[in-house]
Amino acid sequence: MKMIKKYAGVMLCAAVSLSLAACGPQESSSExxxxxxxxxxxxxxxxxxxxxxxxxxxxxxxxxxxxxxxEKPYAQQIEDLRMDGPAGTGPDLLTMPGxxxxxxxxxxxxxxxxxxxxxxxxYTDASIQSQMVDxxxxxxxxAVETTVLFYNKDLISEDELPxxxxxxxxxxxxxxxGSKFGFLALFDQIYYAQSVMGGYGGYIFGKxxxxxxxxxxxxxNNEGAVKGAELIQKFYQDGLFPAGIVGEQGIxxxxxxxxxxxxxxxxxxxxxxxxxxxAGIDYGITKLPKxxxxxxxxxxxxxxxxxxxxxxxxxxxxxELAVFLTNxxxxxxxxEQTKEVPAVxxxxxxxxxxxxxxxxxxxxxxxFSEQTPNIPEMNEIWTxxxxxxxxxxxxxxxxxxxxxxxxxTAKGQMKAKHSGT
Numbered sequence: 533m534k535m536i537k538k539y540a541g542v543m544l545c546a547a548v549s550l551s552l553a554a555c556g557p558q559e560s561s562s563e564x565x566x567x568x569x570x571x572x573x574x575x576x577x578x579x580x581x582x583x584x585x586x587x588x589x590x591x592x593x594x595x596x597x598x599x600x601x602x603e604k605p606y607a608q609q610i611e612d613l614r615m616d617g618p619a620g621t622g623p624d625l626l627t628m629p630g631x632x633x634x635x636x637x638x639x640x641x642x643x644x645x646x647x648x649x650x651x652x653x654x655y656t657d658a659s660i661q662s663q664m665v666d667x668x669x670x671x672x673x674x675a676v677e678t679t680v681l682f683y684n685k686d687l688i689s690e691d692e693l694p695x696x697x698x699x700x701x702x703x704x705x706x707x708x709x710g711s712k713f714g715f716l717a718l719f720d721q722i723y724y725a726q727s728v729m730g731g732y733g734g735y736i737f738g739k740x741x742x743x744x745x746x747x748x749x750x751x752x753n754n755e756g757a758v759k760g761a762e763l764i765q766k767f768y769q770d771g772l773f774p775a776g777i778v779g780e781q782g783i784x785x786x787x788x789x790x791x792x793x794x795x796x797x798x799x800x801x802x803x804x805x806x807x808x809x810x811a812g813i814d815y816g817i818t819k820l821p822k823x824x825x826x827x828x829x830x831x832x833x834x835x836x837x838x839x840x841x842x843x844x845x846x847x848x849x850x851x852e853l854a855v856f857l858t859n860x861x862x863x864x865x866x867x868e869q870t871k872e873v874p875a876v877x878x879x880x881x882x883x884x885x886x887x888x889x890x891x892x893x894x895x896x897x898x899x900f901s902e903q904t905p906n907i908p909e910m911n912e913i914w915t916x917x918x919x920x921x922x923x924x925x926x927x928x929x930x931x932x933x934x935x936x937x938x939x940x941t942a943k944g945q946m947k948a949k950h951s952g953t
Contacts, residue, residue, distance in 0.1 A: 566606050570846050571598040572853060575626040577606040577836065583866035584857055591856050597849065600633065606685035607632075608837060613641055621892065624850035628671065630662030630835035631904040637665045638908050643847055645669045651855060658903050660862040662835040665906070671837035672858045673875035674866065678901045679727065679831045680893040682790065682804070683797040685814045693797075697728065697820045697829060699762070700797070704772040706946035713774065719764040720778045720925040722752070722917035723832060724799060729760030730830035731823045736905050736913060747909040747946055752917055753935035759923055761931035768925045778925045801891045802835075804870060817889045819897040828900040830917045835875065835904075867891075912945035 575585065581601045588599045604612065606627040613636075615624035628636065636642045647669060652660055659673035683693060694700045694715075704714030718724045726734070733756025738749030751757060769772045776785040787804065789795040791811035799820065808815055818828035838854040840847050856862065863874035867885055873894045874885070885891050904910070921939035923929035929937075 541678070541768065552775050555679050566895040567594045568600075571600060572625065572846055572850055572851065573601060573607050574601045574622040574838075574853070575612075576601050577627050578601040578603050578869050580872070583872070584862070585869075586733075586865060587857055587862040590852055595849065595852075596924060599853065610636055610641065612638070613843075614859075617841055619705040620843070622841055624841055624844040624846055625838050625854055626675075626841060628837055628839050629904075630659075630673075630833075630837060631906050631910055632802070633663060633670055633839075634665055634905075635839075635911060636839070637670055637875050641842055642670050643842050645671065645840065645851055645854070647672065647851070647855060649808075654860065655858075655878065656877050656880070656898075658833050658898070658901070659835045662833070662903055662906055663837055663839075667672045671839035672854045673835045673837045674858045674863065675805050675872035675893070676833040676875050676898070677802050677873065678894050679724065679799050679801050679820065679849040680890070680897055681797055682800050682808065684790065684793060684795070684817070685816055686793065687796040690816055690818075691694060693818070694821065696824055698808040698824045700821060701763075701767065701772065701903075704767070705770065708772045710771070710774075711794065713789060713795045714772065715767075715797045716773060716775060716777060716789065716795045717767075718782050718786060719767065720782060720918065720922045724858045724922060725760070725764055725917075725921050726861060727762055727799070727820055727829040727831050728823070729757040730759040730902065731827045732756035732825065733750070734758075734760055737907070745905045745907045745909075747769070747907060748952070750939050752913065752942070753939040754934070757930045757935055761921070761935060763920070765924050765927070765931055769927055773925075775926075778922055792952075802873065802894055805890050817893040817894055819900070831897055831901045833898060833901045838870070910952050912942050912949065916941040917933040 534708050581603050584601065588601060592599050602623070607629055609626045610628055610632050613626060631780070646648070650668065655673050659676050663669055663673060664673040694703050702717040707714040719728065726736070735751035736753055737745040737753060740746040740788055775783065776782065786795070786798055787800070787807070790798045791808060793813070806936055820831060822828050838857060840850045840854065844850050860876050860878060863876045864879055864885070866872070866883065867874050867879070871890065871930045872890065873891050879885055880895055886895070916938040920929070920934040924931050
């Protein structure tokens with residue numbers, strides 16, 4: 533998935549009670565009776581079930597039900613649902629990245645939620661909007677992430693950090709020698725490259741009169757996108773990025789160079805906080821740098837959510853569980869265990885959470901970030917855009933020609949696969 537591993541207030545409900553009767557959809561007495569003794573299956577992200585362990589136990593006790601939590605890579609859960617849902621072996625509640633919502637809705641894989649507006653207002657605007665399709669709600673956000681800048685304090689101090697991407701280029705020119713590098717990023721992937729292209733005015737989709745993504749307005753090859761791609765190409769052409777960070781293995785090379793102390797700074801995400809800490813790197817984290825035009829580098833906001841399977845036999849109960857797991861209290865508990873930044877507005881100013889340098893960096897970078905498009909047409913962007921960027925990185929194509937080809941390919945695929953496009 534392209535949102536690899538790639539936010540905050542109003543209080544939960546006026547009652548501030550953990551009882552979902554005040555927050556979620558009301559069940560009739562017969563529905564409550566029928567739910568007793570039921571079992572809900574929750575697909576949680578890998579190594580993240582610890583974050584909801586206590587909340588699940590509390591929900592089980594309150595509702596007299598069993599909740600079975602199964603860990604699966606969250607980007608792959610929608611693929612498994614396509615098979616397991618119809619077979620009756622799927623989950624009641626699953627975890628999804630926000631950019632897959634539109635496709636899941638189109639395929640009829642997840643259910644629309646009936647959640648009160650005061651509950652919806654608990655979450656940041658960007659995170660709750662990631663769960664909306666045609667003004668209807670299909671999930672509740674539990675965590676948000678953006679890309680950020682990691683830097684090795686043994687190689688560069690906070691006071692020495694270049695403030696713009698162009699200054700990082702100059703820094704890298706002085707420090708890169710083929711075995712050690714200054715600044716590195718996976719700019720051969722649109723998920724990362726959009727930070728530069730978007731800062732110069734490039735965009736994926738324009739907006740229609742209602743503010744929705746408009747697939748007929750493609751901006752991956754406009755003047756700003758091309759200017760950003762030209763700057764990206766300079767890092768590769770001038771030997772400031774090693775050839776190994778182009779292609780599928782690029783992420784492994786980039787992370788290895790950082791953990792081995794051979795790169796002063798890289799663009800990555802909060803998903804690497806634990807890994808870099810275990811590697812013994814004395815690192816700092818901050819927002820992405822500015823560009824020479826004065827704008828901050830942008831980034832995509834990644835949102836993890838809980839969504840109710842369309843195949844669930846206990847959909848209302850599953851929705852109640854989603855509301856419960858993502859309320860303010862349980863979101864904070866989840867953060868304490870997983871360190872994933874919660875999507876609850878009020879927690880963006882929580883002292884305990886903001887002690888984390890990673891949480892502060894993600895929160896600050898969110899100000900300059902954009903929601904990852906969640907319409908099905910986005911599926912036709914990733915591969916052509918990445919292919920174009922790889923030809924740009926390897927010097928096999930001029931940025932404008934490569935991006936023009938990517939746009940043409942994407943438009944053709946959208947026309948072929950999405951009716952009305």
